[in-house]
Amino acid sequence: MNENLSEIITACKQGSRTALGKLYELYYESLSNAAIRYAFDSSHAKDLVHDTFVSCFKNMNQFRGDSNQLLPWMKRILINKALGQYRKNKKIESTDFVGYEQKEDKGVDLNENIFYSDIILIINKMNEVDRLIINLSIVEGFSHKEISQILEITEANSRKRLSRAKVNLIKLLKMHQVNKV
Amino acid sequence: MSLSNQDIKKAMLSQSSDWDKQALWQEINDTLDQPNKKRFAWFWLFGISCVAIGLSAMLTISFTEQKNTKTVKTNQQTPNKKETQTTIKQITTPSKETKLIHSQKQVDKTIPVITNSRTTSTKRENPPKTNVTVNKTQATDYKHPIYKQQKITVNPSSIIHKQSTKTQRPSNTRQTVKSTSSTVSPIEGKKYIDLKENKTAPSIQQDKSTSIPVSDLEIAESGDLIPSKDPFLVSKEADQLIQNTLPSSLTDVSKISKESKRYSVPKWEFIPSFGLNQTIQNYTRINFDEKEIAKPGIKLSTTIGLEISRKLTPDFKARSGILFYTKKYKTQFQQSKSSAASNSYNLSIPLMVEYELSIGKINPYLAGGVGIDYYEPLGGSLYLLNTIKGYGIVQTMYNTGWSVSGLVEIGTHFRLFKQKISLAVLTDLSRERVVDANYYGVIGENLGNVSGTSYSNGNSVSLRLRYHLPIARKKAVYDYLNISK
Numbered sequence: 001m002n003e004n005l006s007e008i009i010t011a012c013k014q015g016s017r018t019a020l021g022k023l024y025e026l027y028y029e030s031l032s033n034a035a036i037r038y039a040f041d042s043s044h045a046k047d048l049v050h051d052t053f054v055s056c057f058k059n060m061n062q063f064r065g066d067s068n069q070l071l072p073w074m075k076r077i078l079i080n081k082a083l084g085q086y087r088k089n090k091k092i093e094s095t096d097f098v099g100y101e102q103k104e105d106k107g108v109d110l111n112e113n114i115f116y117s118d119i120i121l122i123i124n125k126m127n128e129v130d131r132l133i134i135n136l137s138i139v140e141g142f143s144h145k146e147i148s149q150i151l152e153i154t155e156a157n158s159r160k161r162l163s164r165a166k167v168n169l170i171k172l173l174k175m176h177q178v179n180k181v
Numbered sequence: 182m183s184l185s186n187q188d189i190k191k192a193m194l195s196q197s198s199d200w201d202k203q204a205l206w207q208e209i210n211d212t213l214d215q216p217n218k219k220r221f222a223w224f225w226l227f228g229i230s231c232v233a234i235g236l237s238a239m240l241t242i243s244f245t246e247q248k249n250t251k252t253v254k255t256n257q258q259t260p261n262k263k264e265t266q267t268t269i270k271q272i273t274t275p276s277k278e279t280k281l282i283h284s285q286k287q288v289d290k291t292i293p294v295i296t297n298s299r300t301t302s303t304k305r306e307n308p309p310k311t312n313v314t315v316n317k318t319q320a321t322d323y324k325h326p327i328y329k330q331q332k333i334t335v336n337p338s339s340i341i342h343k344q345s346t347k348t349q350r351p352s353n354t355r356q357t358v359k360s361t362s363s364t365v366s367p368i369e370g371k372k373y374i375d376l377k378e379n380k381t382a383p384s385i386q387q388d389k390s391t392s393i394p395v396s397d398l399e400i401a402e403s404g405d406l407i408p409s410k411d412p413f414l415v416s417k418e419a420d421q422l423i424q425n426t427l428p429s430s431l432t433d434v435s436k437i438s439k440e441s442k443r444y445s446v447p448k449w450e451f452i453p454s455f456g457l458n459q460t461i462q463n464y465t466r467i468n469f470d471e472k473e474i475a476k477p478g479i480k481l482s483t484t485i486g487l488e489i490s491r492k493l494t495p496d497f498k499a500r501s502g503i504l505f506y507t508k509k510y511k512t513q514f515q516q517s518k519s520s521a522a523s524n525s526y527n528l529s530i531p532l533m534v535e536y537e538l539s540i541g542k543i544n545p546y547l548a549g550g551v552g553i554d555y556y557e558p559l560g561g562s563l564y565l566l567n568t569i570k571g572y573g574i575v576q577t578m579y580n581t582g583w584s585v586s587g588l589v590e591i592g593t594h595f596r597l598f599k600q601k602i603s604l605a606v607l608t609d610l611s612r613e614r615v616v617d618a619n620y621y622g623v624i625g626e627n628l629g630n631v632s633g634t635s636y637s638n639g640n641s642v643s644l645r646l647r648y649h650l651p652i653a654r655k656k657a658v659y660d661y662l663n664i665s666k
Contacts, residue, residue, distance in 0.1 A: 017210070024206055032198040046200055053209045119184075119192035138186045139193045170184055 005067035012060045020057050027071055034075055037135050038082035040128065048085075052078040079140070083150060086128065122172045129153075130165040137162055228528065232503060235489060449652035452502070454486040456607070456645035460508045482507040484643050490535070498535040500548065503528065508556070508641065529554045529609070531588055546603075548590040554611055555583055586611030594649070601649035609641045 005026075011019030032049050039045035056063075056074050063073055123131055132151060136142040137158075144162075148155040459481055488502030507526045533550030592605025 017213070020209075020213075021206070024209070028202060028205075029197070032200065033194065033196055036196045036198055037193055042198075042200075045198065046205060050205060050208055050212065054212050057209075057213060116192040116195045119189060120196060123189075123193070134189065135193065138189050166184070166189075169189070173184070 005070065009060065009063065009067060009070060012057060013063075020053070023056075024053060027074060030071060031074060031078055034078055035082070037139065038079060038132070044085065048078055048081055051081050055081070079136075083132075086132065118173060118176055119169070122169055122176065125172075126165060126168065130161055130168075133158060133162050134165055228503065232487065235502075448492045450490045451650040451652055452486075452488040452490060452500075452603075452647050453650070454484075454488065454504075454645050454647035456484040456486075456506075456643045458482045458484040458506045458508070458641050458643040460641045484645065486645070486647075488531070488647075490649075493534075496537055498537065500533045500535055500550075501531060503530055504552070505529075506641070506643065525556055527554050527556045527611075529586065533588060533590065535590075537594070542595070544594040546590075546592055546594065546605075548588075548592075548605075550588050552586040552588050552609065552611070553583070554586050584611050590645075592645075592647075601651070603647045603649065605645050605647065607643045607645055609643070611640065 008019045008022050008026075012023060028049070031052055032045070035045040035048040035052075039048055052074060055077055063070065065073060123134060126134075129151065133147060136147050136150065137144070142150070144155045144158045147153075147158045151158070153161075484504060484506030486502060486504040488500055488504075490498045490500040492498050505526065505528055507524070529552040531550055531552045533548045535546050535548040537544050537546040587610040588607060589610075590605050590607045592603050594601060594603045596602070
């Protein structure tokens with residue numbers, strides 16, 4: 001697999017569109033899932049994936065790592081693009097997540113009948129910065145120092161916002177549960 | 182209720198998209214096939230630079246011509262006012278310093294007077310101490326071409342001789358000028374010319390019909406008279422001579438007969454143009470499963486141009502510049518029941534030669550040459566709707582690149598409100614390469630195939646109205662004279 005991926009990378013560097021097609025097949029899912037988490041609506045998520053593949057193909061010559069580092073590199077490009085958009089439109093509110101489906105959410109019961117879909121619904125309704133912090137910290141595993149640099153906030157602020165976001169998430173989940181019942 | 186980070190992570194990672202994977206791939210391909218913006222920018226930069234250089238060159242030429250015309254005019258006016266004026270006064274130069282130098286030259290060459298360089302030229306640095314001798318024999322050999330034609334022999338040294346006989350110059354005076362000699366005149370023992378006060382030699386009579394200032398001839402190191410490096414410096418005096426010697430019917434451009442009017446065409450012309458362009462596109466798809474030829478697609482569009490022309494001979498002109506025209510067409514393939522539509526623009530650099538005839542009041546012309554074309558999609562590029570192959574989508578195709586086209590133009594020049602206008606039909610025969618970006622657009626089916634390539638013969642016929650802006654008219658008389666020879 002790694003050998004194949006190396007060949008694909010080499011072919012992409014030479015400008016082969018076929019190789020890019022194969023790369024698209026391999027990483028489409030990972031990147032589109034990541035895009036959904038960072039985008040503020042479905043069209044923005046699509047644009048992120050589109051721009052990421054185009055950027056990767058055009059700048060493949062700048063990729064110096066081995067085949068295992070390709071996906072993180074592409075993800076990083078995607079995140080950078082999302083953050084760039086966030087910096088441009090800081091006032092954009094997160095709404096309109098129509099068009100997403102939960103692939104594993106077939107009655108998965110967490111604690112006290114909480115579903116993944118409920119968590120996602122609440123997170124998507126949260127503040128843009130809080131959502132980004134949850135993504136960067138919990139999903140991607142960035143440290144608060146890194147998050148503070150990315151979002152241009154203080155480290156303490158990042159920590160405080162994450163803990164508040166989690167508290168809010170639980171509160172909202174409880175309210176949501178009550179409403180459902 | 183407890184909610185761990187792991188639960189949140191799992192929830193977030195459970196999201197997936199429900200987009201059309203193939204559609205997105207198609208969009209990515211389309212974007213990658215878009216023309217390179219940087220390359221496009223460089224192209225425009227190059228184009229604009231070329232136009233700027235051309236314009237500045239034209240302006241420089243125009244400015245030089247105007248400047249020279251002014252000088253000639255000034256020289257022509259002087260003898261009318263004071264016919265008895267000496268050669269020194271006839272030469273009117275803009276600055277005092279130049280005037281002084283000119284005057285000194287005149288004195289040095291025409292009057293066998295020894296002047297002191299300290300009193301005459303304040304800004305000259307170390308005048309040559311070596312003796313400057315005017316070689317009589319070689320100076321006599323020099324004849325300007327125009328003088329030859331009119332059988333007028335201009336011999337500066339002989340003029341001096343005539344002057345000297347008229348003024349009854351002492352016979353012992355020599356044709357040698359020594360810069361280190363005294364300022365005393367050998368005639369009366371007085372100061373002969375005070376150049377500081379711009380006084381001239383009182384005793385010298387000017388022979389108007391034959392005199393030519395020696396200032397237009399330069400003195401070589403050997404002492405020989407040679408023509409000035411700038412041929413126009415001579416010709417402006419020649420112009421004056423022609424004005425004085427030839428009948429006014431010949432020298433006045435406005436009085437030149439109708440038959441010779443076309444010879445008064447300016448040497449350089451700046452030609453903005455506007456036109457309507459009819460594209461007839463014969464479109465052939467080659468790299469697909471089968472070869473398909475579409476019906477010729479015809480559509481009307483516009484063209485604008487900016488050209489410069491230069492007269493090579495009285496009948497031939499060379500022309501170049503930049504033409505911008507949009508190309509539109511819509512066509513249909515019979516076999517696959519698909520249709521194609523294009524909306525692109527061409528930038529063309531024509532290199533043409535024009536042959537002009539004179540029939541009565543109109544001057545029809547025939548021009549031919551080649552055009553270096555750059556074509557680029559404008560807005561929608563080329564769309565191909567292919568229904569038979571089952572794609573069911575509008576495929577975008579890009580026609581971008583360079584081509585060489587053949588140009589043939591038939592037209593006529595005429596005058597409208599005293600302005601020179603031309604109406605012409607320009608036929609452009611070109612061949613363009615079209616890349617079908619979406620041939621490999623369907624993943625899993627056509628992935629790995631090369632992109633579809635097609636060729637189209639983008640022939641166009643344009644009706645163009647051009648305005649001729651003259652840059653230089655100065656050579657008109659000489660051209661006429663050359664022809665009359």
